[in-house]
Amino acid sequence: MSGSDVAILDPAMPPSQSRLAYRPSRHIKEKVIEAMLLLAAMVSVFTTLGIVYILLSESVDFFRHVPLIDFLTDTQWTPLFDDAHFGIMVLMSGTLTSSAVALLVAIPLGTIIALYLSEFANSRVREIVKPLLELLSGVPTIVYGYFALMFVTPLLQKLIPELPGFNLLSAGIVMGIMIVPTVSSIAEDAMRAVPMNLREGSYAMGATRLQTALKVVVPASFSGIMAAYILGISRAVGETMILAVAAGMQPNLTWNPLEPAATITAYIVQVALGDLPHGSVGYQTIFAAGLTLMLITLIFNILGYWLRRKYREQY
């Protein structure tokens, strides 16, 4: 019995040999593990740095060939033609128009669903519906793209006969439906976080459910609802496959959702499908386009952050 198990019980043993003695190996192991875990956590920071580095370094090369003023003001986008034009407005118009259509669908539907689930539905309905909505947001976007092109567009063509096969409208509508669960689940979480005594106070004054929902719950959870909208916007702006499939890949400066148009994301897909040589201006355009996309989402995120701070309610 020379094991350290009994050492602690033996008063004759000097403390330096006991189990309680400081063992450097144990501490080194702890430090190594902690360092490894920190490294894993830092991967997210490296990813962000990588994204910023790649987008900026390739874009800097791009803007050496194309002046920034042309990029922002030109009304044509023909980077692969001999007579090359690089007017990002053309792609921006497609992105913003399709996002606007998507939000016109997603914000009303998402908000009403959130209000209904949080203030009107009983817990049984909620338990069943919430997972179903979650499933809806798990459908791959390429499948939504197929659905927009093969089902929604023919359906819309019955209502609007002159609608072309590729159009921003059907892509936008399907995109909106896809975003509904994102908006509704975050908005609902925010509404449910409103303390019960606020509602009780409202009911005690004789308000109905709808009055309580609109005049107490919505203002109290406004910052959370805004967060939901902002996330919906970022998803719409960054959505790729639905637009690449259903909205066509033809650059078109238009604000009319009935027309086909390429978005920033669809253009990146189009270039990636061909084989442009690494380092050419055509190759660099997709990074400039990606940088623009990041800046748009960044602007909306900052706006959302500001709105959230302005309207935050503390209980």
Place this chain on the structure above:
Amino acid sequence: MARLDVTQIRALIVRHKRWDIIFGVVGIVCLAIGLMTFATLFVDMLLDGYTRLKPDFFTSFPSRRAGEAGILSAWVGTTLVMIVTAAVAVPLGVAAGIYLEEYAPSNWMTDIIEINISNLAGVPSIVYGLLALGLFVYQFGLGQSIATAGLTLALLILPVVIVATREAIRAIPSAIREAAYALGATRWQVVQGHILPYSMGGILTGVIIGMARAIGETAPIITIGALTFIAFLPPSPVTTELPFLSFEWLKSPFTVMPIQIFNWTSRPDPAFHANAAAAGFILVFMTLAMNGLAIWLRYRIRRNIKW
């Protein structure tokens, strides 16, 4: 006069209650629009593609003739990419989650990491594709390979895994940690012996949701330049010679299910659209099954664990 007031108030109440009912109906209609769209999508895919859902659809390569084309290279590619993604994202995500919950001091560096993770969750997926194109394909020289795709998707789902891990760990009461520390356990012993086992279910749920997302991601994989027409399989991971394992498949060109669907959808010939619908149905079914499993797991965990 007083009686009139009462009737007026009653009318007012009736009117307000009517609005309540109207909104309730509107809410149900909105829900129905969302859920019906989903049901329509599912049925539409099935109706368009059911003629192609035969065993040889799974065992044939894509072909120029729509009737003979299949998804063999696509589902093998998807499986291999998912293996790489899981092998990278799960250890990294879980480790990062453990660090942030159990180790991280509250200082500016932790703040930066946390803000970063929530920002990354909002970055459009195609931007990850651009990162991979610039970094993995050209700077690291990995080419348009399974390894590149797996790493890209791993970075994409990392925030999902980290957030799920943190939530699962946060649900463990601190009394358990304190008891372990009181007995002289080190931090890692607490994590290994208590935190990890108790949060396993929640982590698994997050991993499945992340993988379901990765399986359907198209844009980043197209961006790295994956080929759309692949009529061969990557080299087998198991060989007959020592050491019986080969990692050549990591460097192989590939295609995945979403890219195959995209390819078939963008062809003008309607015969290929049936293939796209069939493959799409399989893909939706797979993501639904994975998400359903995750939801069921979460439900079971919630019901079974009582601290």
